[in-house]
Amino acid sequence: xxxxxxxxxxxxxxxxxxxxxxxxxxxxxxxxxxxxxxxxxxxxxxxxxxxxxxxxxxxxxxxxxxxxxxxxxxxxxxxxxxxxxxxxxxxxxxxxxxxxxxxxxxxxxxxxxxxxxxxxxxxxxxxxxxxxxxxxxxxxxxxxxxxxxxxxxxxxxxxxxxxxxxxxxxxxxxxxxxxxxxxxxxxxxxxxxxxxxxxxxxxxxxxxxxxxxxxxxxxxxxxxxxxxxxxxxxxxxxxxxxxxxxxxx
Amino acid sequence: xxxxxxxxxxxxxxxxxxxxxxxxxxxxxxxxxxxxxxxxxxxxxxxxxxxxxxxxxxxxxxxxxxxxxxxxxxxxxxxxxxxxxxxxxxxxxxxxxxxxxxxxxxxxxxxxxxxxxxxxxxxxxxxxxxxxxxxxxxxxxxxxxxxxxxxxxxxxxxxxxxxxxxxxxxxxxxxxxxxxxxxxxxxxxxxxxxxxxxxxxxxxxxxxxxxxxxxxxxxxxxxxxxxxxxxxxxxxxxxxxxxxxxxxxxxxxxx
Amino acid sequence: xxxxxxxxxxxxxxxxxxxxxxxxxxxxxxxxxxxxxxxxxxxxxxxxxxxxxxxxxxxxxxxxxxxxxxxxxxxxxxxxxxxxxxxxxxxxxxxxxxxxxxxxxxxxxxxxxxxxxxxxxxxxxxxxxxxxxxxxxxxxxxxxxxxxxxxxxxxxxxxxxxxxxxxxxxxxxxxxxxxxxxxxxxxxxxxxxxxxxxxxxxxxxxxxxxxxxxxxxxxxxxxxxxxxxxxxxxxxxxxxxxxxxxxxxxxxxxxxxxxxxxxxxxxxxxxxxxxxxxxxxxxxxxxxxxxxxxxxxxxxxxxxxxxxxxxxxxxxxxxxxxxxxxxxxxxxxxxxxxxxxxxxxxxxxxxxxxxxxxxxxxxxxxxxxxxxxxxxxxxxxxxxxxxxxxxxxxxxxxxxxxxxxxxxxxxxxxxxxxxxxxxxxxxxxxxxxxxxxxxxxxxxxxxxxxxxxxxxxxxxxxxxxxxxxxxxxx
Numbered sequence: 001x002x003x004x005x006x007x008x009x010x011x012x013x014x015x016x017x018x019x020x021x022x023x024x025x026x027x028x029x030x031x032x033x034x035x036x037x038x039x040x041x042x043x044x045x046x047x048x049x050x051x052x053x054x055x056x057x058x059x060x061x062x063x064x065x066x067x068x069x070x071x072x073x074x075x076x077x078x079x080x081x082x083x084x085x086x087x088x089x090x091x092x093x094x095x096x097x098x099x100x101x102x103x104x105x106x107x108x109x110x111x112x113x114x115x116x117x118x119x120x121x122x123x124x125x126x127x128x129x130x131x132x133x134x135x136x137x138x139x140x141x142x143x144x145x146x147x148x149x150x151x152x153x154x155x156x157x158x159x160x161x162x163x164x165x166x167x168x169x170x171x172x173x174x175x176x177x178x179x180x181x182x183x184x185x186x187x188x189x190x191x192x193x194x195x196x197x198x199x200x201x202x203x204x205x206x207x208x209x210x211x212x213x214x215x216x217x218x219x220x221x222x223x224x225x226x227x228x229x230x231x232x233x234x235x236x237x238x239x240x241x242x243x244x245x246x247x248x249x
Numbered sequence: 250x251x252x253x254x255x256x257x258x259x260x261x262x263x264x265x266x267x268x269x270x271x272x273x274x275x276x277x278x279x280x281x282x283x284x285x286x287x288x289x290x291x292x293x294x295x296x297x298x299x300x301x302x303x304x305x306x307x308x309x310x311x312x313x314x315x316x317x318x319x320x321x322x323x324x325x326x327x328x329x330x331x332x333x334x335x336x337x338x339x340x341x342x343x344x345x346x347x348x349x350x351x352x353x354x355x356x357x358x359x360x361x362x363x364x365x366x367x368x369x370x371x372x373x374x375x376x377x378x379x380x381x382x383x384x385x386x387x388x389x390x391x392x393x394x395x396x397x398x399x400x401x402x403x404x405x406x407x408x409x410x411x412x413x414x415x416x417x418x419x420x421x422x423x424x425x426x427x428x429x430x431x432x433x434x435x436x437x438x439x440x441x442x443x444x445x446x447x448x449x450x451x452x453x454x455x456x457x458x459x460x461x462x463x464x465x466x467x468x469x470x471x472x473x474x475x476x477x478x479x480x481x482x483x484x485x486x487x488x489x490x491x492x493x494x495x496x497x498x499x500x501x502x503x504x
Numbered sequence: 505x506x507x508x509x510x511x512x513x514x515x516x517x518x519x520x521x522x523x524x525x526x527x528x529x530x531x532x533x534x535x536x537x538x539x540x541x542x543x544x545x546x547x548x549x550x551x552x553x554x555x556x557x558x559x560x561x562x563x564x565x566x567x568x569x570x571x572x573x574x575x576x577x578x579x580x581x582x583x584x585x586x587x588x589x590x591x592x593x594x595x596x597x598x599x600x601x602x603x604x605x606x607x608x609x610x611x612x613x614x615x616x617x618x619x620x621x622x623x624x625x626x627x628x629x630x631x632x633x634x635x636x637x638x639x640x641x642x643x644x645x646x647x648x649x650x651x652x653x654x655x656x657x658x659x660x661x662x663x664x665x666x667x668x669x670x671x672x673x674x675x676x677x678x679x680x681x682x683x684x685x686x687x688x689x690x691x692x693x694x695x696x697x698x699x700x701x702x703x704x705x706x707x708x709x710x711x712x713x714x715x716x717x718x719x720x721x722x723x724x725x726x727x728x729x730x731x732x733x734x735x736x737x738x739x740x741x742x743x744x745x746x747x748x749x750x751x752x753x754x755x756x757x758x759x760x761x762x763x764x765x766x767x768x769x770x771x772x773x774x775x776x777x778x779x780x781x782x783x784x785x786x787x788x789x790x791x792x793x794x795x796x797x798x799x800x801x802x803x804x805x806x807x808x809x810x811x812x813x814x815x816x817x818x819x820x821x822x823x824x825x826x827x828x829x830x831x832x833x834x835x836x837x838x839x840x841x842x843x844x845x846x847x848x849x850x851x852x853x854x855x856x857x858x859x860x861x862x863x864x865x866x867x868x869x870x871x872x873x874x875x876x877x878x879x880x881x882x883x884x885x886x887x888x889x890x891x892x893x894x895x896x897x898x899x900x901x902x903x904x905x906x907x908x909x910x911x912x913x914x915x916x917x918x919x920x921x922x923x924x925x926x927x928x929x930x931x932x933x934x935x936x937x938x939x940x941x942x943x944x945x946x947x948x949x950x951x952x953x954x955x956x957x958x959x960x961x962x963x964x965x966x967x968x969x970x971x972x973x974x975x976x977x978x
Binding site for chain 1: 528531534535536556559560562563564566567568569570572573576586587588589590594638639640641644657658659660662663664667683684686687688690691694695698699713714715717723724725726728729731732733735743747748749750751752753754757758765768769770771772773774775776777778779780781783784785786787789795797801804805
C-alpha cells in the first residue's frame with residue numbers, strides 16, 4: 001500500500017520542491033477568495049439575478065429549449081398541476097413518482113392525478129435508526145424509482161447560460177426520481193434562475209464553506225443522449241428520453 | 250510621410266534549400282514579383298538551410314549548428330523574405346525553442362526573426378499590396394500549408410492575393426486546412442499514413458474541378474506533385490509566387 | 505493494459521487499408537472536430553476561457569503536493585476514503601479489496617481511462633466479479649473485447665453491422681441495425697445491471713481539492729446511475745486531474761465539454777461530495793477515491809514534459825489530428841491515442857518501447873490549436889524526438905537508425921558551406937539522372953522507397969536557384 005506521505009514525497013521530489021510550503025496566490029483560480037468574499041459574492045449574485053429576472057427567464061428558456069427541454073410556462077400552481085397531469089395522461093403512465101421538494105408541496109398534484117386514476121408515489125422513506133432496516137427501506141425506494149414511468153422533481157437552481165437545472169439531493173429529494181423514469185418533469189419558479197455556471201458554483205461553494213453542502217450536485221441539461229453508434233445522435237440511453245420543465249410564475 | 254517612403258526597397262531573399270535545389274523556378278518567380286513591386290532583391294550567397302530537417306528528426310545539436318550559421322548569414326537590417334511558411338516558422342518560432350537556454354543567441358534570433366516575412370505576408374502586410382493588378386485565366390484551389398497557417402497564422406494574405414487575380418476562379422476544397430501528409434521524414438518513416446493523407450488531399454482538390462492546386466510551400470508542393478505524377482492526375486501544381494508571377498508578367502508567362 | 509506501442513507501424517498501415525475504419529475515422533472530423541470549432545466560434549470569450557483553464561491547471565500541477573494533501577483531507581472530512589496508488593497493481597488490489605469486503609458480485613462502471621490503464625476489468629473477472637461497462641461505447645468494446653479507440657468515443661470504429669452482431673450475441677432475438685433499436689436493447693440489458701449491482705466504479709473529470717468533490721461529465725446518464733444506485737462507489741482518478749476550487753469548475757467544464765463534443769454542456773454533470781449524507785433518500789453508503797500515479801511522475805519530473813499533465817482528456821487533439829484519423833486509435837498501442845497519447849504513452853510506459861510514437865506526426869499543429877488548455881503538443885513531440893535521437897532517453901542506445909544518424913552528419917557537413925552544398929546538389933543531380941524521366945525520379949532504394957512507392961521525387965535541378973540568380977544579376 002502506498003503511504004500518503006510517501007506519495008506526496010514522490011510528488012514533491014518530482015516537482016523539485018523539498019518540503020511542505022505555503023503556495024503563492026494565483027488569481028486564475030478562485031481558490032484564494034476568503035469565505036467571507038465567497039459569501040458576499042453569493043449575496044450579490046442573488047440580488048443581481050433578482051434584478052435581471054425577466055432577461056434571465058428569456059435566456060434560460062432559449063437555452064433550455066435548445067438543449068431539449070419541453071418548457072411549460074404557467075401562471076400558478078393549479079395550472080402547473082394541470083400541465084404535469086397532461087404529460088402523465090399523454091403517456092398513459094400509471095407508475096408516477098415525485099420527490100418531496102418544497103415546491104411540490106404547493107402543487108396540487110395528488111388530486112389532479114387521482115382524477116386520472118393515478119396514485120402518486122412520494123420518494124421518501126421513513127428513516128430508521130436500525131441500519132439494516134434503513135437500508136431495506138432505501139432499497140425498496142430504489143426499486144420503485146426504477147419501476148416508475150414518470151418522475152416529478154423540484155429544481156434548486158436553473159442556469160440561463162446553458163439551460164441547465166441543478167439539484168442537490170437531500171432528505172425528501174431523491175437522486176433517482178429524475179433519472180430512472182423515461183419521463184422527467186421538473187417544476188420550478190423563475191427565482192431559481194441564475195445567469196451562468198460561474199454563479200452556480202459560487203453558490204454551491206458557499207454552501208460547502210458554510211457546511212451546508214449535500215452529498216451531490218446534479219446538473220441536468222435536456223434528455224439523456226449518446227452518439228456512440230456511428231456518431232448518430234440517439235435520445236434516451238440510461239436516463240429519461242423526454243424531459244419537461246414547468247415554470248410557475 | 251507617404252506610404253511609399255515607408256516601404257522598404259531592399260530585401261534579402263531566403264530562398265530555402267528546397268527551392269534552391271528542387272524548385273529554382275519558384276525562386277525566380279519570387280524575385281520577379283518582388284521586383285515588379287519595386288523591390289531590389291538581394292540573395293545572401295552564404296545561405297543554405299535553416300536547420301529544420303535535423304530539428305524535426307530530433308537532432309537538436311546538429312540543428313543548432315546550422316541555425317547559428319543561418320543567423321550569421323542573415324545578420325543586418327533589411328527585411329528578409331522567404332517563400333515558405335515552414336522555413337519561416339522554423340526561424341520565427343522554433344529557433345526560440347532551440348535556443349531557449351542561450352540568452353545571447355536568443356537576442357540574435359529575435360533580431361533576425363523580427364525582420365523575416367513570409368512571401369505573401371510581405372506583399373500584403375509590409376508592401377500593403379493585396380491587389381497586384383494581376384490577370385490570369387483558369388481555376389484554382391488553395392491548400393493551406395500547415396506551418397504557414399498554424400505556426401505563422403497567415404491565412405487571409407495569400408487568399409486575398411489569389412482572390413485579386415482577375416480571371417482566376419477560386420474554388421474551395423474540402424479540408425483545405427488539413428495537412429497533405431508530408432511532414433519531412435514522416436513521409437518516409439510512415440509511408441502508408443502519409444500516402445493516405447496525400448490521397449485525401451488530392452481527391453478533395455480534384456473534386457473541386459479546378460485545374461490548378463496552389464500552395465505556399467515548395468516542400469508541400471513537391472509531395473503533392475509527386476503524388477499527382479504517380480497517380481497520373483492532370484492537376485497542375487503551383488506556388489503562390491508562380492501564380493502571381495505569371496499573372497503580373499507582361500508577356501503572360503512566368504519566367 | 506498490455507503496452508503494444510512497438511506495433512504502431514504495422515497496425516497503422518493496416519488501418520489505412522481498411523475502408524470501414526477510414527469511414528469511421530472521417531466521422532471524427534465531420535462530427536467532433538467541426539462541432540468543436542462551431543462551439544468555439546459560438547463562445548465570445550473562448551480564448552480567455554482557454555487561457556484561464558490553462559492557468560488554473562498550471563497552478564494546480566505546480567502545487568500538486570499541496571492540492572493532493574487538501575483533496576485527501578476534504579474527501580475524508582466528507583466521510584469518504586482515499587487511497588494513493590503508486591502503480592496499476594496497487595490500484596487494482598485496493599479496488600478488489602473494497603469489492604470483496606462488500607461481497608460484490610456485479611460492478612457497474614462508467615467510463616474511466618485510468619481503469620483501462622490499470623486493467624481493472626480483467627482483475628475483476630479473475631476474482632469472479634462481473635464488471636459491466638455502462639457507457640454505450642465502452643459496453644460495445646467490452647463485448648468486442650477491445651481497447652477504446654478514442655478518448656470520448658471508444659467505439660467510433662465499429663460499424664452498426666459489427667455492433668449489431670455484438671448486441672445480438674448477448675440479447676438474442678431478431679437482428680437489429682437501427683442505432684435507435686440497438687440503443688434501446690442495450691438500455692434494457694443494462695437496466696438489469698443497474699438494479700442489481702452492489703458497487704459502482706467511475707472515472708473523474710475533475711477532483712476539487714477544496715471541497716473534496718469529484719465531477720463527472722456524461723451524456724447518457726450512466727455516470728449518475730453508477731454514483732447513485734449501488735451501495736458502494738469507487739472513483740479512480742489520475743493524479744493530474746485536480747483543480748483547486750469548486751468555482752473553477754465553471755471554466756473547466758466550459759472548455760472541456762465544448763472541446764470534447766461541441767456541446768455547451770453535456771446532459772449531465774454529476775458533482776459527488778462523498779457518500780450519501782445522513783437523511784438522504786438514496787446514494788452510496790461508501791465512497792472511495794483512488795488516486796493513481798502509474799508513471800505520471802515521469803511527466804511531472806520534467807519541467808517541459810510536465811505540460812502534458814494539464815491534459816483534460818477531451819479528445820480534441822485526436823479529432824484534429826490527420827495522423828490519428830488515418831492510423832486509428834488502436835495503433836497507438838495503449839490507452840491514450842492521438843497526439844497526447846504519442847506524448848504521455850512513451851513517457852509513462854517507457855520511451856524506448858514507444859519510440860515510433862513521437863515521430864508519428866507531421867507537426868502540422870492542428871492539435872495545438874484544438875487543445876482547450878493550449879498544450880504545446882508539437883513542441884513536446886519534438887522534445888521527445890530529441891531525447892530519442894540524441895540518446896537522452898536511454899544513453900546506452902540511440903534510438904534512431906545508424907543510416908539516419910550518418911545522413912544527418914553528412915547533411916550538417918554539407919549545409920555548413922554554400923560551396924559544399926552546391927556541390928552536393930550537383931553530385932546528387934548527376935546520380936539521380938539515370939533514375940529520372942522528365943525531371944522526376946520514379947524509384948529510389950530503401951528506405952527512400954517509402955516515398956517512391958506512392959510518389960515520384962523531383963530530380964535535383966541541374967542549375968540551382970543560386971546559379972540562376974548570379975546569372976541574372978550579371
